[in-house]
Amino acid sequence: MNIINLILTDYTLQIVSLGSALLGIISGVLGSFAVIRKESLLGDAVSHSALPGIALAFLLTGTKNTEVLLLGALLSGLLSTFLINGISKYSRIKFDSALALILSVFFGGGLVLLTYIQKVPNANQAGLEKFIFGQASTVLLRDVKIIAILGTILLLLVLAFWKEFKIVSFDIDFAESLGFDTKKITFLLFAMIVTSIIIGLQTVGVILMSAMLTAPAVAARQWTDKLHIMVILSALFGAISGIGGTIVSSVVSKLPTGPMIVIIISTIVIISLALAPNRGLVWRYLRNVKNQRSIGEDQVLANLYHLYVNHDNEGHCHDLITINPDANLQQKGKENIQKQLEDLKKKGFTRSNSLDKWCITDSGIEYVENYFKEGEE
Amino acid sequence: MSPDLEIQIIAVIVAVACSLPGVFLVLRKMSMMSDAITHTILLGIVIAFFLTESLTSPLLIVGAAIMGVITVFLTEVLNNTKLVSEDSAIGIVFPLLFSIAIIIISKYAGSVHLDTDSVLLGELAYAPFDRLELFGRDIGPKAIYSMGTILIINLIFIIGFFKELKIVTFDPALATILGFMPSLIHYSLMTLVSVTAVGAFESVGSILVIAFMIGPPITAYLLTDDLKFMIILSALVGAINGVLGYQFAVYFDVSIAGSMAVMTGVVFLLVFVFAPKRGLVTMIRRRKSQRFEFAEKSLLFHVYNHEGDSDERVELGVDTIQNHVNWDKNFLNKIMKTLKEEKKVYIEDGIVKLTKEGRDFAIKSYEEIVSEF
Numbered sequence: 001m002n003i004i005n006l007i008l009t010d011y012t013l014q015i016v017s018l019g020s021a022l023l024g025i026i027s028g029v030l031g032s033f034a035v036i037r038k039e040s041l042l043g044d045a046v047s048h049s050a051l052p053g054i055a056l057a058f059l060l061t062g063t064k065n066t067e068v069l070l071l072g073a074l075l076s077g078l079l080s081t082f083l084i085n086g087i088s089k090y091s092r093i094k095f096d097s098a099l100a101l102i103l104s105v106f107f108g109g110g111l112v113l114l115t116y117i118q119k120v121p122n123a124n125q126a127g128l129e130k131f132i133f134g135q136a137s138t139v140l141l142r143d144v145k146i147i148a149i150l151g152t153i154l155l156l157l158v159l160a161f162w163k164e165f166k167i168v169s170f171d172i173d174f175a176e177s178l179g180f181d182t183k184k185i186t187f188l189l190f191a192m193i194v195t196s197i198i199i200g201l202q203t204v205g206v207i208l209m210s211a212m213l214t215a216p217a218v219a220a221r222q223w224t225d226k227l228h229i230m231v232i233l234s235a236l237f238g239a240i241s242g243i244g245g246t247i248v249s250s251v252v253s254k255l256p257t258g259p260m261i262v263i264i265i266s267t268i269v270i271i272s273l274a275l276a277p278n279r280g281l282v283w284r285y286l287r288n289v290k291n292q293r294s295i296g297e298d299q300v301l302a303n304l305y306h307l308y309v310n311h312d313n314e315g316h317c318h319d320l321i322t323i324n325p326d327a328n329l330q331q332k333g334k335e336n337i338q339k340q341l342e343d344l345k346k347k348g349f350t351r352s353n354s355l356d357k358w359c360i361t362d363s364g365i366e367y368v369e370n371y372f373k374e375g376e377e
Numbered sequence: 378m379s380p381d382l383e384i385q386i387i388a389v390i391v392a393v394a395c396s397l398p399g400v401f402l403v404l405r406k407m408s409m410m411s412d413a414i415t416h417t418i419l420l421g422i423v424i425a426f427f428l429t430e431s432l433t434s435p436l437l438i439v440g441a442a443i444m445g446v447i448t449v450f451l452t453e454v455l456n457n458t459k460l461v462s463e464d465s466a467i468g469i470v471f472p473l474l475f476s477i478a479i480i481i482i483s484k485y486a487g488s489v490h491l492d493t494d495s496v497l498l499g500e501l502a503y504a505p506f507d508r509l510e511l512f513g514r515d516i517g518p519k520a521i522y523s524m525g526t527i528l529i530i531n532l533i534f535i536i537g538f539f540k541e542l543k544i545v546t547f548d549p550a551l552a553t554i555l556g557f558m559p560s561l562i563h564y565s566l567m568t569l570v571s572v573t574a575v576g577a578f579e580s581v582g583s584i585l586v587i588a589f590m591i592g593p594p595i596t597a598y599l600l601t602d603d604l605k606f607m608i609i610l611s612a613l614v615g616a617i618n619g620v621l622g623y624q625f626a627v628y629f630d631v632s633i634a635g636s637m638a639v640m641t642g643v644v645f646l647l648v649f650v651f652a653p654k655r656g657l658v659t660m661i662r663r664r665k666s667q668r669f670e671f672a673e674k675s676l677l678f679h680v681y682n683h684e685g686d687s688d689e690r691v692e693l694g695v696d697t698i699q700n701h702v703n704w705d706k707n708f709l710n711k712i713m714k715t716l717k718e719e720k721k722v723y724i725e726d727g728i729v730k731l732t733k734e735g736r737d738f739a740i741k742s743y744e745e746i747v748s749e750f
Contacts, residue, residue, distance in 0.1 A: 040468040041409050048584065090657055091649060093595050096464075100408040101595060101645060104588035108638020111585075115632040207416065207584075211472030218465050256483050259476030266473040273460055281458060 013250050016136050019144040020246045020261065023200045024238030026151045027209075028216040029158055030196040031238075032231045033189055035217035036169045041096070042081065044210035045103040046197045049080030051110025051206055054131050059117055064128075066143050070198050073131075077194045080106050107206075134205030136246055136257035147199055154192055158231075165189055166227055203242075204258035212238065215265040222276035241265035293343075298371070300324065300340045301349055304360040305368040317357035380505040385623050387520045388637060391577045392589050392615035394528035397535055398569045399590035400608050403598060404546050409464070410449060411590045413471035414567070415574045415583040417448040420478035422575065427481075438575050445571025446564060448474060520580055527576040534569055535608065538562065543604055581634035589615060592641035599652045618644055672712050676702060677721060677739040680731050693729045 034040050050073035057072025058064060080102050087098040114128060130138055158165065164185045167175040176182045193213070200209045220233035245261030274281050303323050324337050341358050344350040349364030360368075402408055418441035425440025448470060455466040509519040535542065545552045545562045552559050574586045581589065597610035621644070622637030629636075650657045679702055683692040692701050699709055713729075716722045721735030731739065 035462075035465055038462050038464055040462075040465045041412075044409075044412065044468065087649065090660065091599060091655060093598065094403075094406055094408070096406060097403050097408040097591055097595050100412055100587050100591040101642065103412065104585055105592070105638050105642030105645075107584050108588055108632075108635040109642070111582075111632045111635030112626075112629075112639055113631075115635065116629060119630055208472050208476060210468050211476075214465050214468035215472075218461055218469060222460060254484050256479055259479040259483075262472045262476040263480070266469065266476075269469055273455075273458065279460055281460075 010250075012137070013246070015141050015144055016139050016250070016257075017243050017246045019139045019147055020136060020203055020242030020257070021239045022144070022147045022151050022242075023203055023212070024216065024240070024242030024261075025235040026147075026154055026196045026238075027200055027212040028220070028234035028236070028238030029155060029231050030193045031213040031215075031217040032220065032227070032234045033165055033169050034193050034213055035221065036227075039193075040214040040217075041099055041210065042084075042193070043197050043213035045080060045084060045099045046077040046194050047201060047206040047209035048103040049106035050074075050077045050198060050201055051107055051131065052076050052113055053079075054128060054201075055110055055113035055117060058128060059113065059120075066202065067146055069128075069131075070146075070201070073198045073201060074195060076106065077198055078191065081190060081194060130205075131201050132205055132207065134201065134203050134208065134256075134258035136203045136249070139202060143202060150195065150199055154196060157188070157192060161185065161188065162228075169227075204261055208258045208262050211262045211265060215262070215269050216241070219265070219269045219272040222272040222279050237265065237268050241268060293340075296336070297340050297344055300337060301344060301360065301364055301368055302371075304350065304358065305365060308360050308365065315359065317353050317355075317359040319355075319357050323358060381627075383505045383518050383521070384633065385620055387518065387524060387580055388619035388623050388633070389616045390521065390524045390528055391580055392593065392619040392637070393612045394524055394531055394573055395577055395586060395589035396593035396611040396615035397528075397531040397608065398566060398573055399592075400594040400597070400604075400611055401542055401546055401566055402570065402590060403594040404604075408591050409467055410452070410567070411570060411574070411587050413448050413452065413467050414445040414571050415578070415586045416471045417444050417474040417478075418442075418571055418575050418578070419583065420444050420474045420481075421571075422578075423478045423481050427485075438572060441575035442568050442571040444474070445574065446567055449564070449567045524576050524580070527573055531569060531573060534565070538565075539605075542566070581637065585634045585638045588638040588641045589618070592638075592645055593618065596645045596648045599648050599655045614644060669712070669715075672704070672708070673716060673721075674739070674742050676709075676712055676716065677731070677735055678743060680722060680729050681736060681739045681743075684731060689728060695724060695727050695729065698729060 031040070031043070034043060053072035053074070053076025054069045055072075056076070057069050061068050084095070084098045084102050087093055087102075088095040117128070164175075164180060167178070167180065168182055168185050168189065172182055172186070175185075197209050197213060200212050204212055216234040216238040217230070219237050220230045223233055224230050241261050241264040244264045246257055248264070249255040249257040249260040272280070275283075277283055300323060304318070307318055307322065320334055320337050320341075323341075324333070326333065330336070341350055341352070344364070345352065349361055349367055350358055351361050352358050399411070402411055421441035421444025422437050424444075425434070425437045428440075429436045431437075451470045452463075452466045455461050455470060456463050461469065505518045507519045508515050509517060509522055541552075541557050541562050544555070544557060545559045549559045552562075570590070573590075574583060577586045577589070593611035593615040594607070596614045597607045601607050601610055618641045619637055622640040623633055625631075625640060626633040626636035648656070653659065679698075680693055683689055686692065691697055699706060702709065704712075713722070716735070717724075720732055721738055722729055722731055724730070
């Protein structure tokens with residue numbers, strides 16, 4: 001009751017939650033494309049690389065306005081992706097190595113600039129460090145407006161270029177052959193992903209931003225094979241974790257927002273991996289058990305069929321060991337075969353006589369013969 | 378020893394110790410694993426800290442090493458479900474473990490002398506203040522000994538298991554057949570990476586460890602094809618980066634570790650552009666000369682194909698040949714000029730003709746190209 005009261009009355013909390021929710025939606029939508037293009041670690045690199053941009057923007061302009069700092073972050077984020085792509089394209093160095101190098105070198109550059117700013121007289125650098133870990137509580141209404149405006153532009157662009165983004169994400173060669181300008185489309189998508197990362201820096205910080213980009217999309221991917229549903233779900237998961245993380249961290253004392261958001265979204269990922277229909281691990285396990293059982297039943301029925309075919313007396317029934325000679329050797333072998341025979345009986349494929357001996361029924365024979373016929377076809 | 382020299386010695390030891398396992402991370406295409414491990418060891422350190430309540434206990438290193446291996450293991454488990462691609466698996470595992478660590482630290486901040494800044498960013502300048510005393514005598518900064526030990530362990534591992542590492546890195550399938558147990562080598566290497574990272578984090582901070590692990594090896598990778606030489610070269614590059622970074626930091630009075638990372642980037646970039654065989658400049662020049670050579674041959678083939686034909690005047694006419702080869706006019710003129718200078722073609726009656734030399738060259742190159750298929 002207290003919590004609900006707090007949410008309804010606390011103005012700061014409302015602002016911060018709104019900001020986190022918007023952030024979750026934006027990174028959820030654009031993260032879907034990054035995940036499909038197997039570029040989720042790019043988010044990590046871009047967010048780390050944003051640090052020198054933030055410091056330089058402050059050093060040059062002397063203001064701590066969010067939009068100025070974010071512009072600096074955007075430029076150095078774009079420069080880093082340009083370098084990463086250039087290195088992996090023009091040398092034998094792999095994409096992941098280029099990513100790791102640029103990420104840490106840029107971050108180091110950011111530290112150098114931050115320590116330099118500390119020495120500049122009259123420059124109060126306090127507040128720049130919040131970008132390393134993020135500090136949702138410093139998000140102001142003004143910042144939320146910026147997030148909302150940028151977010152609206154990004155989402156409208158996604159809608160406008162939906163077809164193009166979809167095709168370059170799944171099959172870029174095909175897109176090229178259809179005459180799409182893949183270079184321009186990829187660059188636009190890239191720039192949009194980078195922008196969405198930059199938007200989140202203030203709230204979750206450079207280190208955890210990659211999770212905001214990856215996790216909602218990975219969770220959403222488990223529930224569907226359709227891109228538009230995945231994008232919507234991903235936005236939803238992003239929003240839920242944004243709001244959830246903000247509220248939990250404001251209710252519990254000394255709980256940082258960014259990490260809390262990451263923990264919630266990671267929980268959603270784990271639940272999705274386990275429970276999502278069809279793809280989920282639990283479903284996969286159940287399906288395996290079911291398949292194994294039906295293969296086992298088919299085997300027993302086939303054995304009964306062979307006994308029936310090779311036996312002179314058609315109505316003759318057999319004991320368990322005759323049906324499966326290995327049953328004595330296997331652990332619980334007899335129990336298993338008994339159970340399989342009972343299950344088959346429910347389907348009407350077998351019958352047992354008073355001596356606990358089993359035979360195949362007419363419909364069982366029909367099933368086996370159909371089965372073999374299908375196999376031949 | 379002056380603090381100046383001590384810091385540089387520590388910087389060099391850290392850089393060399395990091396670059397050794399880094400070589401194999403790069404070659405095994407696992408560079409981003411260093412990113413994940415350097416973040417998640419924080420959780421190992423935090424947990425070990427709460428168990429031992431000491432920041433100097435060797436258990437911290439054990440905890441961090443275990444957490445590093447757990448990170449690799451979790452990433453592989455997630456990847457093996459086939460529900461998540463490898464990059465996404467890394468992108469999910471390490472932020473989660475890192476977040477847990479940050480939350481624990483913030484919850485107990487104040488009562489704990491462990492703040493995230495010192496772990497993530499480190500400060501080499503303070504290293505000389507933490508001294509090691511033996512029998513009451515000061516024998517130098519502790520970091521020299523702790524990182525020195527890790528460096529020696531890395532050296533022993535790499536020299537001792539060089540053959541195994543080599544075969545597991547370049548041909549894991551063959552290694553399995555020969556009974557080398559790739560996964561054992563793999564996890565040993567990952568343990569080494571974690572131990573090195575945790576040893577280095579105090580001085581340079583965990584994020585910059587990535588620069589020292591990946592930067593020197595990929596710089597060396599552009600200069601050599603020999604594994605042994607690559608290891609030696611990357612250790613050397615690491616040492617140079619350390620010293621250069623220190624000088625830069627002192628000159629501008631900025632973060633030493635940050636400067637070392639920046640220098641790693643600068644040195645890499647220089648090698649990337651100017652490396653003798655694989656540098657950008659050499660490559661662009663080679664591509665250009667290949668394009669030029671290919672164009673020369675193409676033009677010769679064109680002339681050879683059409684010489685003596687009835688439409689010779691159209692196909693090979695000085696003014697009309699451009700329409701048939703479909704090249705930029707300047708480019709065509711340049712090729713034509715070179716061919717004339719090399720005495721492979723001449724102009725007679727406004728028609729391009731082959732000299733005997735040119736014809737022989739065209740036939741020879743044509744046969745070379747065809748025989749390649």
